[in-house]
Amino acid sequence: MNLLASLRYLAALAEHQHFGRAAGACHITQPAPSNALRALEEEFGTAIVKRDRSFGGFTAEGERVLASAQRMLHERELLQQDLNSVGGKPKGSLSIGAVPTAMPITARFSAMLQARHPGIAPVVRSMSSSELENGLKNLSLDMGLGYTERMARHGPRLGLVPQYTQHYFLVRRAGQVHSEQLQIGPKISWRDASELRVCLLTREMHNRTIVDAAFEAAGKSVEPVIETNSVLTLALSVVVGDVCSVLPGALIGAVRGYRELEALSLTGPDVRTAIGFMIQGGRPHIAHIAHTGCRNVAGAGRRLVAACGRAQRPAGSLIGGACLKQAANREQLARNRHPDLCSRQWQPKAGRKICSQINSIKPI
Secondary structure, eight states: OOHHHHHHHHHHHHHHOSHHHHHHHTTOOTTHHHHHHHHHHHHHTSOOEEESSSEEEEOHHHHHHHHHHHHHHHHHHHHHHHHHOOTTOOOEEEEEEEOGGGHHHHHHHHHHHHHHOTTEEEEEEEOOHHHHHHHHHTTSOSEEEEEGGGGGGGGGGEEEEEEEEEEEEEEEEOSSOOSSSOEEOOOEEHHHHTTSOEEEEOTTSHHHHHHHHHHHHTTOOOOOSEEESOHHHHHHHHHHSSOEEEEEHHHHGGGTTOTTEEEEEEESSOOEEEEEEEEETTOOHHHHHHHHHHHHTHHHHHHHHHTTTTOOSOGGGGGSGGGHHHHHHHHHHHHHHOGGGSOTTOOTTHHHHHHHHHTTOOOO
16 A cells, blocks of 8 residues: 555544444455554554554554644645646535534535535535534544534634524424414523423533533423434424424524424523634635635525524525525514524625625635
8 A cells, every 4th residue: 555545544543443444434455454554653663553352542653643644634635626626616525514403504505615616525524513623623624613612622723704693492393283384482481491301412412511501500400301413303303203302593494394393482591602614724725715605604694594484495596696685585574573583693784695795706
């Protein structure tokens, strides 16, 4: 195996924590991976992995070799993207990680970016906050959409592009099926919500930490009857079962087609969390274009949160200029009728500018 192939295997080993799965991810079979590790150890004159019957982790020296390997692979990707992006047309993949509750915004961003730059192929993964941060740290992700309150632990290494502020809702089956779509019901306190049977995300999810803290602030603790790491399961459990759930505003828009549901704004305390894109400081060519694009999509994120209970047209149609006036009217209507759905940072003109802004993105 050549050096780059050996480094790829090393990075895969760090990701999968298993010799066989790492080899499978690299599409190689024994004895190639063992020979590659042995060659690296001979090259650097030190043990890289702790060997036992199974993978036992990296040695202290191996961690340093791994960090250098990840940087070299990242630089190689940067160079390849620059070479492929000829004639002002960027080409290559863009790895994006997002916390599950932010997937509707991530999907919209990826679709808008790909429509503007057909040569860019976004690879979107749903992951926990810790997985997202590890992906940014080991350079397996180009950017991530998550909770900005966790940014302090990373210092100035990551760039931040704020997007929107989440507000939380209790979603339950309505007493009467509405004729059109999910309805926004009266407000409910976290204390009253604690008396209900709820489905929540699992404890490793940062969203669960936020929800548990809100219940505790209301003087209650909650034991969910269902736990999941899937937001789809979170929503469908309410649709087909006798449970309620706590969802942020961006996800309310994703389930608004269920006429049998209603969403109640949670208060006492009024919990709001900031969501933003986190981007590598030394980002490659394509990630730099995405960095510009995610500034433009901030208005779309706020628009989706604001209009989640009102918009009738599919999200993708908002890219077309002919729909801008209708979209702006829907946004203002939603804002007037359901102000709790809107971020306090929402600017009325942001949604109207999104299409013209995304069209102004220029490749480097």
